[in-house]
Structure formats: C-alpha cells, structure tokens
Amino acid sequence: MKAFIFSLDSFVAFTLALVAIYTLIFFSAIPSSYYYLLTQGQYLTKDTLYSLSTSDCVSPQFSCDLSHSSLLDNIVFGTNSETNVYDSIGKVVPSQFGYTLEYSQDNGQTWIPLYDTSSAALSVAGDPHARTKLKMSVSSQVVVFQNPNDLADKNAPDPFTYETCNGGQVGPVLTCASSPSNAPAGVGGAGVYVPSPSFRLVRLTIFI
Helix, strand or coil: CHHHHHHHHHHHHHHHHHHHHHHHHHHHHCCCHHHHHHHHHHHHHHHHHHHHHHCECCCCCCCCCCCCCEHHHHHHHCCCHHHHHHHHHHHHCCCCCEEEEEEECCCCCCCEEEEECCCHHHCCCCCCCCCCCCCCEEEEEEEEEECCCCHHHHHCCCCCCEECCCCCCEECCCCCCCCECCCCCECCECCCCCCCCEEEEEEEEEEC
16 A cells, blocks of 8 residues: 555656656747847847938938938937937837947947936936836947038048149149148148048937
8 A cells, every 4th residue: 555655656746747847848939029128129239320320311301400410410419319319219129129329439438328218307207218218228339420520621622632743733643742622621620631531439229
C-alpha cells in the first residue's frame, strides 16, 4: 500500500513538472507585443525626423524664420519652435504616445529640451498626447546643419575664381593662384572663404 501511494505521488509530481515545463515553453514561444511596440516607435521616430529634415518650410501654417531651409532647421534654429513642433510632430505622433524633442551641441553630453509633452511648461496647452512614461521609451537622432552665410553669398558667383598665371585673367583655375578675386567675406571676416557651419544633434523620443 505504501509503495502504491509512493508511486502515485511520484507520478503526480512528474505530471505536474511536465505541465509546468510545457507551459513555460508555450508562453515563451508567443511573441511579446512589447517588441512590436518598440519597433513601431523606432520607425515612427526615424520617419518623423527624416520627413521634417527633408520638407521645406514653406507652408503658412508654420513660422519659417529661416528661408530656404527645412522644417527641422526652423524648429531647431528658428523661433516659435514650440508651435512648429506641435503643428508638425504633434500631427504625426498618435495621441496615445508622448514625445520629447531635444538637441545637443556637445555630441550628446547634455540635452536641451525643445518640446516635451510630459512637461506643461514645455508643451502647448491642451496637447492631448501622453504625459507619463509607463511602458516603453524609444528614440532616434539626426544631425542638423545651418549655414551661417546669407543666401546672397550662396547665389554669388563662384567664390573660388582665382587669378591665374595667364596674364592675370580671372577664371576657375585653382592652380598658380595668387589671391581670390571675388570671394565673399566669411563668418570670421575678410579672408575666411569656407565658413564653419553650426550643427546640432537632434533627438526625438516617443514614449507610452
């Protein structure tokens, strides 16, 4: 009798162990929605930054202080950034997500927020997007450049037309040059012909 009870107890324990193992295998084989949510957020941040950086700021809906520049340029380097972000990124990101747009001038050492739906001080009043990070947070980055020269300098004749060795004739020959003939003054004053562009690293973070 004792042997039967011992055998039955062992059989029940073995059965329960098998059920537990198969249950773990079954649930671990089911893809988690968290990873799909991460992928969706990653695509959304990358596509949003790409669209802003390749779209000219010409719509009267936006405040375009920098002419002939992209919408992202005006957001990062222009004024009224908060309104431009709300009218652009705010229309792309679904309301169940929250987002933060920030930039860095020191290769990502420090980040300066431009817009943050989790902060009332850094977002437009009545923004319906999420304000708390509960499940996930994913971000993408892009580099934004700004040419400090005016558009007139860009449209001027080629600044690298040097005096050649052929009787002082002005032409595009770069060899045998003595001095530039009509190069515009750069950012550093006369003699600076290749200006140093200013750049910022921009990061868009989407959370839910």
